């Protein structure tokens with residue numbers, strides 16, 4: 402049995418129910434950070450995945466670890482020297498959430514799996530969430546987090562840093578380069594205080610990344626938004642995504658996709674490296 406299996410044996414956090422009044426302001430702030438041009442008022446539908454700006458955790462400062470993440474948390478696994486990344490997830494939209502209507506979220510532990518990849522032993526922890534308004538199920542979501550234990554060495558498989566955009570003949574294309582100000586604003590908007598996203602000396606010297614790490618949720622939102630704008634007359638009904646390689650601040654990437662009932666999107670850099678993939682379905 403592996404080290405991580407030892408630490409995770411018997412870990413079984415109970416489900417947690419939380420409420421959020423769902424005011425328009427966080428959606429408006431996310432529109433500003435992503436530059437979508439959307440405005441929100443009470444009664445508007447929230448686009449798929451924009452609930453990531455709601456139900457935020459703000460633990461007291463003294464409860465944060467050296468990495469800026471909460472030192473302990475209900476769905477944070479008991480792994481020593483825990484290092485976490487967002488690895489993937491799935492969303493099903495039964496009906497979009499309505500801005501201005503209080504929502505209830507029930508979170509529970511889904512799968513826990515220890516796997517060995519190119520970067521060594523990792524624990525994949527899936528957190529399942531159901532979102533309801535007025536008692537009706539609106540969203541069902543699973544999010545996969547990957548946890549490693551111990552000192553960081555060369556955790557990212559070697560890949561050349563991209564300097565220019567790849568070419569593509571995809572119907573949908575959008576270029577993106579993460580910069581420290583946008584990353585800082587997204588961290589604030591999602592209450593994500595992990596230092597890899599806004600503290601460059603920490604990201605380089607402690608976690609051995611070449612630069613600030615672009616939040617996985619930004620990449621997933623860029624793909625989902627490209628699809629939402631590509632087929633504006635059909636609502637997004639499901640999103641399935643996986644984050645494969647980190648994107649670093651200053652590195653240009655191209656978000657691409659083609660229209661389909663189940664549209665395939667990706668975030669790519671040159672040389673032809675896939676950083677993230679998503680399948681977006683429409684109702």
Ligand SMILES: C/C(=C\C(=O)SCCNC(=O)CCNC(=O)[C@H](O)C(C)(C)COP(=O)(O)OP(=O)(O)OC[C@H]1O[C@@H](n2cnc3c(N)ncnc32)[C@H](O)[C@@H]1OP(=O)(O)O)C(=O)O
Nearest residue numbers: 486487488489516517518519520545616617644645646647
């Ligand atoms: C928010 C937030 C944090 C962040 O935003 S962090 C920045 C965003 N996240 C990333 O940049 C992650 C990028 N991805 C990676 O670094 C790697 O893909 C990862 C997840 C470390 C895995 O890489 P490996 O090369 O070590 O692993 P393999 O590709 O060889 O796969 C090994 C087995 O693992 C399975 N697997 C891979 N990805 C997933 C996944 N998303 N879900 C479930 N399972 C996964 C893969 O299938 C292999 O399994 P086998 O059974 O086939 O062995 C914040 O903290 O809140």
